[in-house]
Amino acid sequence: MEFVTLSDGTRLRTWTTGTTTASPPVVLLHGGPGLWDYLEPVAAMLDDLTVVHRFDQRGCGGSDPSENQTMQRLQDDIEELREHWGHERIVVLGHSFGAKLALTYAAAYPQHVAKVGHFSGVGIGDWHTPYFEVRDQRMTAEQLERLESFRPGRTPAEETEFRALSWFTDHADRERAWQWALEDAAVPYPINWAANRALAGEVNSWPDDELAARVAGLTMPVWLVHGTGDPRPASAVQALAKHIPNHEFRLIEGAGHSLWRERPAELRQVLQEFLDS
Structure with missing residues (x-):
């Protein structure tokens, strides 16, 4: 575990695992918003394939408190972490809310993104x-x-x-x-409801055509992976995928929102194909 101090003085709690290989390093982005990193099981599936970084988003888990809760600030946090870790290009793989954060980071810093993983996100249209x-x-x-x-x-x-x-x-x-x-x-951290309200309010205010326009400019491979048993409808993710030029859409049968829990073998296979693609 390492605490990384950002340009505004906020310290983020981070973890680095895995093995240096020819594949670019992966940065995992947890969901919420306002939760903490819970993606260690996913990191374990990747550790023999590449270097894997995880972190608690600002104001969450073991990271420092922060009232600066905007998507732009979270995107800049990822960029500062990338620079700190010394990577020219990274794979960003986000789960749930982290899936949307992965897309918006890639749109903001495309030159530093090799691939994007959108796992169990919400897509566009009326998914509620x-x-x-x-x-x-x-x-x-x-x-x-x-x-x-x-x-x-x-x-x-x-x-x-x-x-x-x-x-x-x-x-x-x-x-x-x-x-x-x-x-x-049972995780002993409080949910950051202020971050949840601010960030969810921001992304929910974006018109679908605005998000569609952002992802239409992505040129790197984008994999959208969803479970058939996730209450967030796969159809909304498919609607988003249609706007992404270089995308792969995968459904994992019988999986709910936490893909690693219900279909670990299938998820591991998808992750390996995702990195190898």
């Missing part, structure tokens, strides 16, 4: 309606009522329950979904 339909189908009426009853100022036990109820519908495997959600909920 089908997402909430699937979420509500995977919950009982009692669970939904309980989730909606939580307010700020939760006890630690209530916070764990709130997170688990919020996240267990992301998993396609309904037998193991609750246990996985409890494992994720």
Whole structure:
């Protein structure tokens, strides 16, 4: 683990693993926004293929607090990390919110991006309606009522329950979904709700045609990977993919939002093909 100090004095907690090979290094971008790095299992799938970097985004996890929560600042953070690590070109691979961050970083700094991985992102169009339909189908009426009853100022036990109820519908495997959600909920870091509101509000305000125009200018390979069991509809990701000149779209059957949990072997194969392409 290493703390990297950025130009504005904010320190980001980072990890570097893997093996130096002919493949460019990979920078993993976690989701949220307002969460922490949870992509160590994905890094482990890449460690024998190339160098892998991970970090907690500013204001999140073990990184320093920061009120500067904009997509431009997060893109600049990645660029400063790239310079610190001494790489001319990198692969940016983002999960969930990190998938959109990977695309916008690539659009801002294309000369330093070899490939982009958009994993379990939301795409364009109305993805909210089908997402909430699937979420509500995977919950009982009692669970939904309980989730909606939580307010700020939760006890630690209530916070764990709130997170688990919020996240267990992301998993396609309904037998193991609750246990996985409890494992994720037990992470001892607070959710940065200020960052969540600021960043989600910013990206949700972008018209679809604005994002489509950004990705239309990407010339590097962009792989969009999605699980068929993710409540975020694959159709919205396919709609986004149509605007990307050099793209590959892959569906992983039976996988939910956390691809590495439900289909690890299939994800590992896709990652290897992604780096080899």
